[in-house]
Amino acid sequence: MQRRNFVKAAVLGSSAGLLLSSCAPGDIGAPSVQTGDPSLRWRLVSSFSRGLDTIFGAAEVLAERVSHLTGGRFRILVYPAGELVPAFEVLESVQKGTAQMGHTASYYYIGKNPALAFDTTVPFGLTARQFNGWVYHGGGMDLLRSLFADYNVINFPGGNTGVQMGGWFNREVNAVSDLRGLSMRIPGMGGRVMDRLGVAVQQIPGGEIYPALERGAIDAAEWVGPYDDEKLGFAQVARYYYYPGWWEPGANLSFYVSRAAWNQLPSHYQHAVAVAAAEANLDMLSRYDAVNPASFRRLVEGGTEVRAFPRDVMDAAFASAEALLQEGTADPEYAKIFDAYTQWRQDATAWFGTSEQTFADYMHGH
Amino acid sequence: MQRRNFVKAAVLGSSAGLLLSSCAPGDIGAPSVQTGDPSLRWRLVSSFSRGLDTIFGAAEVLAERVSHLTGGRFRILVYPAGELVPAFEVLESVQKGTAQMGHTASYYYIGKNPALAFDTTVPFGLTARQFNGWVYHGGGMDLLRSLFADYNVINFPGGNTGVQMGGWFNREVNAVSDLRGLSMRIPGMGGRVMDRLGVAVQQIPGGEIYPALERGAIDAAEWVGPYDDEKLGFAQVARYYYYPGWWEPGANLSFYVSRAAWNQLPSHYQHAVAVAAAEANLDMLSRYDAVNPASFRRLVEGGTEVRAFPRDVMDAAFASAEALLQEGTADPEYAKIFDAYTQWRQDATAWFGTSEQTFADYMHGH
Secondary structure, three states, X not given: OHHHHHHHHHHHOOOOOOOHHHHOOOOOOOOOOOOOOOXXXXXXXXXXXXXXXXXXXXXXXXHHHHHHHOOOOEXXXXXXXXXXXXXXXXXXXXXXXXOOEEEEOHHHHOOOOHHHHHHOOOOOOOOHHHHHHHXXXXXXXXXXXXXXXXXXXXXXXXXXXXXXXXXXXXXXXXXXXXXXXXXXXXXXXXXHHHHHOOOEEEOOOHHXXXXXXXXXXXXXXXXXXXXXXXXXXXXXXXXXXXXXXXXXXOOEEEEEEEHHHHHOOOHHHHHHHHHHHHHHHHHHHHHHHHHHHHHHHHHHHOOOEEEEOOXXXXXXXXXXXXXXXXXXXXXXHHHHHHHHHHHHHHHHHHHHOOHHHHXXXXXXHO | OHHXXXXXXXXXXXXXXXXXXXXXXXXXXXXXXXXOOOOEEEEEEEOOOOOOHHHHHHHHHHHHHHHHHOOXXXXXXXXXXXXXXXXXXXXXHHHHOOOXXXXXXXXXXXOOOHHHHHHOOOOOOOOHHHHHHHHHHOOHHHHHHHXXXXXXXXXXXXXXXXXXXXXEEOOOOOOHHHHOOOEEXXXXXXXXXXXXXXXXXXXXXXXXXXXXXXXXXXXXXXXXXXHHHHHOOHHXXXXXXXXXXXXXXXXXXXXXXXXXXXXXXXXXXXXXXXXXXXHHHHHHHHHHHHHHHHHHHHHHXXXXXXXXXXXXXXXXXXXXXXXXXXXXXXXXXXXXXXXXXXXXXXXXXXXXXXXXXXXXXXXXXX
């Protein structure tokens, strides 16, 4: 605990500007003051392939900006999943120092610590804006940075998908009972909830979803949303496109920085990484919000039948998800984050339910 | 047109990273290559007072980050409204070079060009996420930069309020007929729409709203949302708090940079300004999303009666706003932006109406 508290004090700092003043001069116990601008070349390992261009691209946006900010002296080389390390070993790789940075989804590592899910998304959790409010200005960053201190990692929000779609189905879902025996590709906590609702949950890599749907090996599959789903051609092998993706209401991707590597950066390089991460966070969501609408329109024009999950499915999933999330609270660290996250969700939901949503609903229903 | 096209080609560049590659090396015809890092001190004039801390603060967030990114060599001094220039002369001031930068709302200048409203917000316009999608990755930046080229200004999005509240009322609004003769403080295009609906529109500075409501000189007033409104104490002098603020569904604040000053910056200083503007944009919305929920809860707990505008008020306002926005289309430049904005809104509204809103509505109604 001593170590963690030290790290917390060192990296968290005060609250100016997206809580990224973590890297204000003097906040970090850098071993020596560097003069001049060193030429650096870092490795950033991504959990994503180039094909998932909106998500993978966030790391490139960061790397490009950091290079420009430092006159080309600080170069970050971005490696897609599998080139240097496997997709799901990004945390371990940054922890060990194999790579100085990573770009990944923290919920891939809930086997190490279930609380890491709160850094990405949980079923019926915060939306993108609610998450950014919590993490940048609502105390969320302190809680998450404490978690990552155990891995010698400093985390930065690094992109968001918005509420994902509920996925592609070849069977109608008109009631909870229709889920029983349905064979669906859905990983993570969404899969665990679906399992409790009677779904035969399948774990299939993204590239194998299409043939599995085509030959009827599965009845349904979730991926991301219109833009990514359109590229994989799911509309050709599935009839119904359900929403909302209640299991991923605002998936936040994260940049990880090795603490040892961070501590060796001159202050203005630390600022370059921090501010470029913030830009990449905004940029990914803006890209999704720019490309999803047209993809959605094309899918609808192409004959995809868009359906909302019925209320009883939402209710059953909500109850099951809440029970699942409660199970972690035996651990005090998890409980602390869970309580803060849940309280935040309650206040944010009440506020967003007024102006933001009634306006949006009016525009949609008009 | 020659000049404008040149500027457009010079400042727009390609599309990597929030369309801010405008400032990639070589894109800008800088008069000479600078070696070393010059010590610079710029003036940034804000249209806002320190009291409006979330909005005013965005300029401070930018200035602080730019300073850190440049080892303290590039300092931007932020002046609140009225210190160097009056609140509504920010555009003119940057155009003339009195200040190198400004932070303002472009709809203050629709007297110069009505199309400038699309850089901030229009009644029943884009939400914050929809605007960011449009401006960063949907072609919006090109259109807006062309507008600002007439003023020798390069614009960057610099913060968003989200959907504002509809304001404070001491009379109930149960139908359009209740608006007739109502005396309301509401500036800008919202005021013009309200005027058409029979409201006696009043123009009153923010600091004078409270006493005007208190002594009954006005029946209603709009300001921003829970956080800002709570500070001004409106709950003590008005009974009903209506939503949504359909006239400001996602007010974008903008940073202006004098083109002459911009062209003298070394490339990495240009990048520092551009990336810090992106961070400030995300940061302001995140601050609002962090502080509004608690303020909203306190207002409700304190007895404020929160009401939705009735459907017929929304419909009448929508029809009136659309007619108002159409009036500008005689001007080809306005028409071009109006068409792009309206098409964008249509696609975005259809998409956001599925996953994003049904999820949020479920959480709120649950």
